[in-house]
Amino acid sequence: MEQKEKKISKAIIQRLPRYYRYLGELLSTGVDRISSSDFSKLMGVTASQIRQDLNNFGGFGQQGYGYNVKNLYEEIGKILGIDRVHNIIVIGAGNFGKALAGYSDFERRGFRIKALFDKDASKVGKTYSGIEILPMDSIKDYIRDNNIEIAALTVPKDSAIELANELKDTGIKGIWNFAHTDLDVPEDIVVENVHLSESIMRLSYNMKSRSIGR
């Protein structure tokens, strides 16, 4: 049953989590409704863009009233697929891997880190933030037995490329890639890149162009 829906652009997906974050803040400060106009001032975008973005997914507002904050927050949560728990493993128990393991905020949002994996035998068996480090050769079984959807790769780039290849027939649905490389995966697996070295280069560029008044 082919779903013939309007293609949602990358730019919109980029903005959705930010809407979600602001709505969460409004919610926690007790605001229960907001107009696209007020929301636009808060977020520094146009009201038109907010209404257009939201209407890609449905009419969540009400004329003359605006948007119900709690309702919109929940609707966007559903759109993003974070209305349920996602099980994650982190491959690579280095500094970043441990940082992710210790990051309790993810848990709160329904991203549950179930295990760390590392090729260093001396790390295996240790625990960080209550999350155990398991041996590399148990990854595939672990994914299958524990309903793991996402693998975060916090390993060097060559290992990441190898791992992406090994993961392709495990049923994993998403790779959260912290390695400095692009990954080539079958099209039913989604890759989200966190390229910190590219991020800091953009910072550098913007600092430079800011200072010469461009």
Added chain:
Amino acid sequence: MEQKEKKISKAIIQRLPRYYRYLGELLSTGVDRISSSDFSKLMGVTASQIRQDLNNFGGFGQQGYGYNVKNLYEEIGKILGIDRVHNIIVIGAGNFGKALAGYSDFERRGFRIKALFDKDASKVGKTYSGIEILPMDSIKDYIRDNNIEIAALTVPKDSAIELANELKDTGIKGIWNFAHTDLDVPEDIVVENVHLSESIMRLSYNMKSRSIGR
């Protein structure tokens, strides 16, 4: 002396570090020239886009020949402002702060982490990857005395907002923000956000829309 240059779009800046990364790989594999056509196949973008992007900054190629890999790599490095060292401090010596401190790749690219700062007195004086943890109240002096350009904030969001405010008259030029909030800073300071929670939400969204074949 007002520079009246063409405005470079965010989309182009987004792509530049990726070009840089691929050129670095070509360089290390001994490739010394490449045409926009071959480069486009390698990177999965159009040749037209590559030529357009590069020509915003100058004519780095040569008709009938293509681009010299080493030359282009260096030119993009200059454009990104990474042809010199940038001194960085990391504020917040939690897991992420320590991960950044331990991340030797940055050093290699000219981003030099000089010190960590933490409000926890019991951490002060300790060292991670050769980088010392200093007390919070010494930040301003440290920035001034050590030619610090970038502050990485790996602290909770309320602290990040406070810190962004305190940093505004220290001469700091860039903030690398890992906190889950937007920061309001004077326009001569540049903020680059790394919002991991938004990143994983995008992953979640894309997994969801992939599986229903949208």
Added chain:
DNA sequence: TAGATTGTTAATCGATTAACAATC
């Protein structure tokens, strides 16, 4: 009902792609 504000169409703007003359 009158006022407010959405949902949605139309207009504008900007980014990407195509095409080709210039030139190495």
Added chain:
DNA sequence: TAGATTGTTAATCGATTAACAATC
């Protein structure tokens, strides 16, 4: 010189903004 490939202009495509009728 002939062939290859850039730099750059023109055409297309898509995203953002503006406007307003629909409607709560």
